[in-house]
Amino acid sequence: MQIQENFSLKPYNTFGIDAKARHFSAFSNIEQLKELATHHSPLTTFILGGGSNILFTKDFDGHVLKNDIRGIAKINEDDEYVYVKVGAGENWHQFVLFCIQNNWQGIENLSLIPGNVGASPMQNIGAYGVEVREVFLELNAFHLQEKSTQKFNLVDCEFGYRESVFKRKYKDQFVVLDVTYRLNKIPRYNTSYGAVEKELEQMKVRGLSIAAISQAIINIRTSKLPDPAVIGNAGSFFKNPSVSKERFEDLKTQFQSMIGYENFDGTIKLAAGWLIEQCGWKGFRKGDAGCYEKQALVLVNYGKATGGEIYDLSEEILRSVRNKFGVDLEREVNII
Numbered sequence: 001m002q003i004q005e006n007f008s009l010k011p012y013n014t015f016g017i018d019a020k021a022r023h024f025s026a027f028s029n030i031e032q033l034k035e036l037a038t039h040h041s042p043l044t045t046f047i048l049g050g051g052s053n054i055l056f057t058k059d060f061d062g063h064v065l066k067n068d069i070r071g072i073a074k075i076n077e078d079d080e081y082v083y084v085k086v087g088a089g090e091n092w093h094q095f096v097l098f099c100i101q102n103n104w105q106g107i108e109n110l111s112l113i114p115g116n117v118g119a120s121p122m123q124n125i126g127a128y129g130v131e132v133r134e135v136f137l138e139l140n141a142f143h144l145q146e147k148s149t150q151k152f153n154l155v156d157c158e159f160g161y162r163e164s165v166f167k168r169k170y171k172d173q174f175v176v177l178d179v180t181y182r183l184n185k186i187p188r189y190n191t192s193y194g195a196v197e198k199e200l201e202q203m204k205v206r207g208l209s210i211a212a213i214s215q216a217i218i219n220i221r222t223s224k225l226p227d228p229a230v231i232g233n234a235g236s237f238f239k240n241p242s243v244s245k246e247r248f249e250d251l252k253t254q255f256q257s258m259i260g261y262e263n264f265d266g267t268i269k270l271a272a273g274w275l276i277e278q279c280g281w282k283g284f285r286k287g288d289a290g291c292y293e294k295q296a297l298v299l300v301n302y303g304k305a306t307g308g309e310i311y312d313l314s315e316e317i318l319r320s321v322r323n324k325f326g327v328d329l330e331r332e333v334n335i336i
């Protein structure tokens with residue numbers, strides 16, 4: 001198996017950061033992964049998917065393992081559901097399109113999210129009122145130290161808002177090999193979030209369909225978010241923070257236009273983009289690092305920014321939001 005040295009990661013991260021990996025290999029099955037895990041155990045490893053939620057702040061002095069495990073297979077079905085097992089290296093949006101073609105409902109709201117299937121449970125990706133945990137059945141993951149495969153069900157994954165057990169307790173321990181999703185044969189559409197209904201009206205959609213919802217989401221996303229092929233970015237850089245109801249009411253008396261959504265546990269989720277915008281960052285640019293002009297939550301690389309420059313900008317943003325609102329933002333992007 002090929003092990004490349006001093007390998008540029010620029011084409012492998014959507015921020016377009018020119019960091020180098022000491023070693024780089026791609027694997028497309030578990031045997032290759034086992035071989036890599038055996039031969040290179042002394043080096044720190046990093047599992048790479050589509051590179052759309054990471055920021056390299058320096059060269060990576062270890063072994064980057066790119067997960068290229070492919071394959072999509074319907075493994076079971078009953079009256080209500082189909083069960084589809086997907087290789088971690090499959091592109092997420094291509095999988096969404098495959099489901100739409102087959103009339104399998106459940107992930108159309110997650111259309112056009114960059115990256116690969118393997119990171120979808122890792123991050124518990126979400127958009128437009130849907131999170132991947134709602135269609136998740138189980139996954140197989142390889143433990144890099146023990147060199148064995150384990151199955152994780154919904155409970156095992158401990159999903160939270162852009163969180164899972166793989167980002168906390170088991171950070172950097174497991175490689176997701178494949179994910180099985182449970183998709184609906186009988187559609188349960190969710191169009192209540194954000195501008196989805198308005199977009200469907202504008203599209204003059206008569207009968208709702210999976211394809212129409214997907215297209216509405218694609219239209220909204222392309223009008224708001226920068227295309228990483230044109231401007232480097234990793235989507236939302238920060239998570240939306242939550243505060244207690246009392247704290248929200250207090251903030252609301254000072255900042256009347258503040259936006260908040262009630263969580264299941266009664267806390268209030270604030271819009272991080274709004275907080276950042278109120279601090280004057282929207283459209284800000286310093287060198288090639290910036291805050292996107294249409295969406296303050298997205299930090300961008302206009303060309304030659306280093307990961308360090310993007311990180312420093314994120315620090316300044318964090319500090320100013322804390323000073324103005326007394327609220328701590330948390331980064332959603334994985335910093336390496």
Ligand SMILES: Cc1cc2nc3c(=O)[nH]c(=O)nc-3n(C[C@H](O)[C@H](O)[C@H](O)COP(=O)(O)OP(=O)(O)OC[C@H]3O[C@@H](n4cnc5c(N)ncnc54)[C@H](O)[C@@H]3O)c2cc1C
Binds near residue numbers: 113115177
């Ligand atoms: C323009 C844009 C829009 C975005 N919009 C959204 C959005 O709406 N909702 C949302 O949730 N996210 C969004 N994102 C973030 C990103 O697309 C998701 O987090 C995506 O799931 C990352 O997948 P990836 O394959 O690129 O992961 P990577 O960036 O390669 O990796 C992310 C993390 O997962 C780990 N990882 C990746 N694959 C595996 C694996 N097989 N096994 C173990 N660990 C693994 C990596 O080590 C890393 O820690 C957006 C990003 C961009 C650029």
